[in-house]
Amino acid sequence: MLTSLAAVVPRQEGNHVTAFPDHTIESAPAASRKAMEATAKQLGYLPAGVARLASSPELLNGFLRMTALFDTTTLEPIAREVVIFTVATRNTCHICIAMHTAKLTALGASPDLIAALRDGKPVPDERLAAVQAFTLDVLDTAGAVPDDSLEAFLAHGYTIRHALEVVLGVGTYTMSTLANRMTQAPVDYQLSALA
Secondary structure, eight states, X not given: OOSOGGGTXXXXXXXXXXXXXXXXTTTSOHHHHHHHHHHHHHHSSOOHHHHHHTTOHHHHHHHHHHHHHHHTSSSOHHHHHHHHHHHHHHTTOHHHHHHHHHHHXXXXXXXXXXHHHHHTOOOSSHHHHHHHHHHXXXXXXXXXXXXXXXXXXXXXXXXXXXXXXXXXXXHHHHHHHHHHHHHTOOOOGGGGGGO
């Protein structure tokens, strides 16, 4: 339930009009509050994207659960980030690009890898390039990847389990990138240098 009329009245933000409120933990629907509190505790601040997604507890909680599941897959962490970044750049999600630049940096990824992913260009590492190409094929074919695409992915040491884990990552981050674009959430100042 919204706590103020200002939260439901569309407002101008730059060149855009948005009706999505920047919820606080107190103004958010009750079913969103636990996830918001956990996110704020983990990051040290409440991201604007989370504040806006909180209007739908189902979307917010679903995304966070799917993210947690994707993080437990057998794909190595940098390969997971390649999947995420490939979806984020394809869908032009400025929040995800900034957030996952920070995550790749924390994982010790090379500046060349980060730059290629940010620019939507082929990555310099052959094995990670296979993840990037396969992710694009999953997106371009709505999952009906040609045999040669799957074979090329498998030829780089990945498995059919990894292929299905890519689908999980694509689904998870398609949801978040589309929601972030719809809500027009800004990049938080904590990540502004990475935007």
